[in-house]
């Protein structure tokens with residue numbers, strides 16, 4: 435009984451504080467204290483949401499951004515994981531690649547946008563490339579670090595049981611580094627969202643970033659706000675899904 | 689000389705091993721020679737830091753001698769040798785694999801089909817009495833159980849030689865005794881060549897068919913003693929005059945070396 439109270443109370447308080455915030459916001463706006471172009475009332479944003487859900491636009495934009503993040507991020511991870519494991523277990527290749535990684539890492543993904551537009555135009559490939567460029571180098575560094583944290587005794591044990599160097603990478607280094615790789619990739623997914631929204635703000639024909647920019651052009655502050663809220667909700671939902679997936683992937687950590 | 693080499697499973701031939709570190713050069717082993725015959729249970733005892741782990745690592749191929757050579761079946765050891773199954777003091781089980789997957793690991797590396805792997809693993813899990821824990825992950829097991837998994841994992845791979853580096857040192861006395869008895873039974877049944885490292889003279893006497901005492905660092909073999917006490921080495925054997933005499937002999941030899949190593953450290 436006591437325990438239940440403890441776990442339920444904070445949730446109730448959180449919901450209450452959220453409602454209170456919305457109510458105050460609504461009253462302040464309705465009272466004419468704030469210009470609706472500067473900040474629309476929550477009810478106006480909600481009405482906009484209903485309209486855009488009705489005509490399918492909101493889902494189309496959300497889906498477009500999500501798809502871009504997922505495709506770009508998948509490609510980046512699929513290259514970074516094997517490459518990172520390889521670099522982490524070979525000093526020679528690490529030395530060869532180190533200068534390039536060091537040069538790429540500090541570059542914000544935004545700085546690639548003009549070049550990618552010149553090379554690829556306002557295309558889907560250009561969006562994927564921005565996500566890729568923004569998340570690849572940091573992902574790679576996470577994975578190299580994770581690879582180096584493996585207990586060398588486990589590698590010895592595997593080799594002693596007849597594992598080849600390739601077997602060691604697949605059977606020891608990959609699963610051993612996986613918990614750390616996954617927590618690194620979760621951080622990178624947040625960065626991937628930053629990348630895609632900035633790319634869409636600069637040049638796009640759909641997506642949440644485009645929706646926000648387009649709303650701004652028509653002084654539809656409610657559309658702008660809706661776009662912001664939608665980004666937040668989408669990323670939240672993806673994290674929840676990812677958490678479920680993570681437990682499946684790491685059964686031994688339970 | 690030739691005939692001796694013919695018989696020996698492993699021949700450690702005037703091996704010297706130096707480590708260079710920030711503190712300077714350390715000679716861990718100096719001209720160490722040792723022959724291990726097929727089917728022998730050799731226990732190596734020696735003071736802490738005398739180079740026991742260094743020796744076993746070179747037999748396993750984890751490390752290479754600075755000079756001299758290690759021969760396995762007459763051929764020099766140049767890389768990691770799966771013929772010598774290693775059992776580590778820290779177990780070295782794969783935390784992301786279940787007990788069964790750990791035991792199957794060596795077989796999987798040999799690309800043996802799944803059903804066959806499962807059957808072999810079941811046999812060795814049975815041998816170390818871990819039935820019912822096949823699907824458990826290592827972190828759910830006690831230290832003694834983990835070491836049994838590690839023994840089963842090595843055995844399932846069917847190595848000709850088993851190398852054990854203080855495998856029971858981290859276990860409580862009771863568990864240790866149970867595992868010692870299991871190991872002797874495995875030795876008698878599977879006729880492996882075993883090299884076992886320990887600090888404990890009693891453990892050496894309980895397990896070995898021969899005992900090699902190492903000198904203080906730089907390590908060499910100070911003395912080799914045949915242990916012909918009858919198996920199983922139960923309480924009766926442990927209270928016999930023979931046991932006591934052997935124990936005294938080894939103790940004198942080890943004590944002299946321990947004193948020497950302390951002199952080196954203080955002087």
Ligand SMILES: Nc1ncnc2c1ncn2[C@@H]1O[C@H](COP(=O)(O)OP(=O)(O)OP(=O)(O)O)[C@@H](O)[C@H]1O
Pocket residue numbers: 707708709714715716734735736737738739740741742743905
């Ligand atoms: N990789 C290394 N680099 C530098 N020195 C080392 C290295 N490995 C071992 N040594 C040194 O070599 C000597 C022998 O070490 P070793 O681990 O073989 O001893 P040991 O007999 O196994 O000791 P213990 O009984 O404590 O396990 C020690 O003085 C140690 O400091």
Ligand SMILES: [Mg+2]
Pocket residue numbers: 740741742853
């Ligand atoms: Mg040691």
